[in-house]
Amino acid sequence: MISSFQTVFAVHMTCESCVKSITSALTKIPGVENVTCDLETQLVTVNGTAAPSKLVSAIKSTGRDAILRGSGGANTAAVCILETHCPNVPDPVRGLARMVQVSPEVTIIDLTIRGLPAGTYFATIRNCGDISKGAETTGGVWEGDKEEPRGQLGTLEVDSAGIAGVLLEKKIAIWELIGRSMVVSRQNDTKDKEFQENAEDTAVGVIARSAGAWENDKTVCSCSGKTIWDERKDHVVKGMI
Structure with missing residues (x-):
């Protein structure tokens, strides 16, 4: 039996409607125990046993992209x-x-x-x-x-x-x-x-x-000047999931 763990995503959200849409999509996935959306930090935290790849797909189904920001704790x-x-x-x-x-x-x-x-x-x-x-x-x-x-x-x-x-x-x-x-x-x-x-x-x-949950709050890459969303687009073009 898979043990429960925490995963954090960066998701562009503008209002409570975004929160409701994302929460609804995620809670339909088997294994999801709890979903927390923070408009101020633009972070979505999910606890449960669902695969991070399935969580990304569910968030994207709402018309928003998602970047995995971390899973678990420091050094895990x-x-x-x-x-x-x-x-x-x-x-x-x-x-x-x-x-x-x-x-x-x-x-x-x-x-x-x-x-x-x-x-x-x-x-x-x-x-x-x-x-x-x-x-x-x-x-x-x-x-x-x-x-x-x-x-x-x-x-x-x-x-x-x-x-x-x-x-x-x-x-x-x-x-x-x-x-x-x-x-x-x-x-x-x-x-x-x-x-x-x-x-x-x-x-x-x-x-x-990889950075653990809440460990990596970078929004701009100091070497390229790109935002995390620019980097995400580059990775998707290269075949990243």
């Missing part, structure tokens, strides 16, 4: 942008994994995929974060000396439109994942098997620390 959230390293692919981004630690030993992984061929895929955490040659240089599955490696996350089904989403619960801590890599592939890895090639249907990314 991570993110991984998944890309293909197959040569000559114009748009390499294939998915996003959001991770939040909801107890001392349990982490929720919200994995979404777009743009991969239909079929069954296997998600794994790899020993190292070297993705210089894609999945080939990520090493074996994390803690592969065990009968069932902790890095074996599970499977997901990509539909005919190239889309998949799964919410996984694993007995791991965020600090154990930072700096490692994640691989999503049709190849079913074992502790003695490593990748030998970069297929177009293999996606890989480095797991990085």
Whole structure:
């Protein structure tokens, strides 16, 4: 059973009508326990067990965009942008994994995929974060000396439109994942098997620390001068979800 956790989104709201519309859309999602909208800070806080990707979709269904601002508390959230390293692919981004630690030993992984061929895929955490040659240089599955490696996350089904989403619960801590890599592939890895090639249907990314709830209140990037909404548009164009 998935443990309850908190997720915060930046959402452009102008009045109580916006609040009612967003609250109504979110409370219809199974697993949502509580929704709080703050007009002054332009933040929407959701408590429950629903996947952040489903919450984003619900907010967008009201005609508003949403930016995930954090999940969980300080040092308990991570993110991984998944890309293909197959040569000559114009748009390499294939998915996003959001991770939040909801107890001392349990982490929720919200994995979404777009743009991969239909079929069954296997998600794994790899020993190292070297993705210089894609999945080939990520090493074996994390803690592969065990009968069932902790890095074996599970499977997901990509539909005919190239889309998949799964919410996984694993007995791991965020600090154990930072700096490692994640691989999503049709190849079913074992502790003695490593990748030998970069297929177009293999996606890989480095797991990085993400701001926890309320930790990141940035509205303008100091290096680019862009607002978070400008950055959001750039990411969507690149295939981010």
